[in-house]
Amino acid sequence: MEQIKNPILRGMYPDPSICEAGGKYYLITSTFTYAPGIPIFESEDLQNWTQIGNVLETSKQLDLMDLEVSSGIFAATIRYHKEKFYVITTNAGRGGNFYVTATDPKGPWSEPVFLEHASGIDPSLFFAGECCYYVGQRFEADAKYYGDCEIWVQKLDLSNGTLVEEPHVLWDGAAKNVVWPEGPHLYKKDDYYYLMIAEGGTAHEHSVNIARSKELYGPYESCKNNPLLTHKHLGLNYPLQYIGHADLVEDTDGSWFAVMLGTRMYKGKSSMGRETFMVPVIWEEDWPVFCAGEGKIPVLPETLCGMGIVKKINWTNPLPLCCVMLRSVLDSSIRNVLDGSLYLKLGTQKLEGEKTPSYIGIRVAEHQFSLRVPMTFLPEEGEEAGLVYYYNGDNFIRFIILKQNNIIIASIIKKEKSVETCIFKEEADQYRGNVILELQTEKHSMNCIFNGRILEESIDIAQLTTQGAGGFVGCTMGVYGYTDKENSTNYAVFGPMTVIYP
Template structure:
């Protein structure tokens, strides 16, 4: 059985529910005809930059990952919350174009890729090593000149710079120019440029990607400026409100075929007692955009999101791994191979010490993940991971399974029990909180009749508010020695 799509059993309001639940931050979107394509940041995880397809902006299917080779993203060399930062995805002259920043690449600068099919393969990068900063954007002026607009950290200034480039000759054509320093808030970043009518609009993020996050806009008659800021900036924010979606910003706009506009943006869903805790990372949300006096006005999207579109059951019988599977260490194709009964996961170290394992993002309010494995003589761990030093897991070795909690430098070994006969189902579950946090995490083993819960742990310690960084939770399996056969993984999200 190959990975099967879920039945569409329920819907949620797009004003408060993400269109992509889980760690899918910094969304960038483009439209080709009736179809939409979207890319996200991926940080240390490989393969990098998930690529999505939709026809309605609320039902999305992952069609691939853009960065699948070492020449694009050297796997296993980026520690937690580093690696691949915010991309921009565009379509121009029959090609898809992707620009992003790998902040750990020795080649430096922003990197540009192209593909005829957004599902891949994507080209080797054009590296703009002369440029500093992050969050690059691609657009083309009326003469067809490509402009890269980005967040610059040059010298003592932070703001938005721009430079013309020749993609065919791989040349930067001019000295970078400052075009806007924002409205005076911190961290002017995430720029995107759009043409609408006679004007060009520069949309940026400000305030940092935490609770003060906002969207601001300026406009000009030229993509090179000078830019006039909207008098009512910020044009979109949830700061200092009780809205269930916080940290909103880093928006990218798209025009629908009927001439109306929408925006995708990142947000978080903090829960629990103050300061409240978000655990899924920054997720992708949808807004409607209405133009008032030739300025964009963000409004709640009047759409419904399928609540079960992330559920899956995978028995790994397909010839290739589903694109949902990623690794914080080496790429999966270096330590995973097919077997008649599932996939074999081996042990391959990474330069950073991050585990080379099969991981998938989690995202619901509450959820359950079952890993059906043949332990054999391997030593391995099934775990929920926020980063390399914040995870809860089930460690299997020597015929026993042990619940383990890693919180910073402290590793706690909790209850252990003998393994039942093979295969065995190891279960990680997010459930209702008992410690005023976002959730509790249960670590258990299914013995065929019931779940033996070895530990129930406070979910706050696997949150961004505790661990810091830019990522969210993933659940997966890695080995410390020998191999383990993973027969099947089932994952389902439940809304509280």
């Protein structure tokens, strides 16, 4: 393989898991309270990835209402066994750990099977012959501090979706007094079972660690070269941070690779959140070695910027696979596509709530971008529509057209750490119902542009990040409409979204 072009998935694609099936590779990531849940990508060469579907789409699969944005669907694992795909994950706010299955990775996926007595987060599955094992994480029985966890395994009866026989504790991590040993994956290679985990929490101290045993239930020997990969020793100013939560795959030529999450930083913050990276793996003395000869993921010019990519999101029914909504998928009564335009019915749910607003977004994929959208909208009193740059319900920007005291107004409203501030407000006396709205960012600074005119420039968006606001997600951006009237039938009409990553 040529040099890997990292990140292989740009934007909020954290906690990756990967498997091979029929000479192709399939990769999934976590989605928290975004819907649809768990995008699934396909590749024939491990370099070029195409989204082919979403694992969780229905209300039974995806129960996220009343959850804050960094809750919901945590890390998932994908495995392929006897012509069937399995995805197991955690709904952190609704029911805990469950799995779904499909014979076609594009779907449809089955209804969820929730597991009883399966505490913890970030589960995995391991197949050995006719047996399936649940690999989990949980707090130790005598936990001495928050994050004092252990990895355990128990046989899973797939015929009825129940854990059977006795659970076995395998490992509690490589580092002394480690926090959050999690994201376990179990593999069998030659004479050994290998247990790979994340440690240190999913921020600067994140790392990849591994142990092995000749018996499934242990005892497990920690690798003396742990961590296999981390960037915590490179300092807070290194542009690539948070490396951890890895999964291994062997390609059809017998070469090995690992996918993991990481974050591209600018001055200690990232709008994109945690993204998916890949590194080569070799084996020495029956241990995996990540990034042999380097010990870190190389930071190349193309790693840090989009290198002139122009992306056009054309509206379709169903919506393009890259589109996301909050907590549930908006049905056809709320959004429709006619002649290439999106008709978005104004919703009564606000962005700061924990329901489903009329918002359709895409992931922010670079520190620098321009998002441009034509909009047709005639608001009534108490109605608004436009563009949104969204981190969570307490941190976002609305660039909108609204009607106030019978006057059409262009407004920019910033909410930061729950405090809402109107940073621009102007009567749109030339507005006749049509406008081109544009968000333009340069690192942690944003311009809002109305028909080619900058209304407000250099808006500080540095706090609209995990590092500024807490949580686990990255930013999204997209189109939005709101009304304070329950019986409103008004729509905002949006043309294609054009995103430029210079």
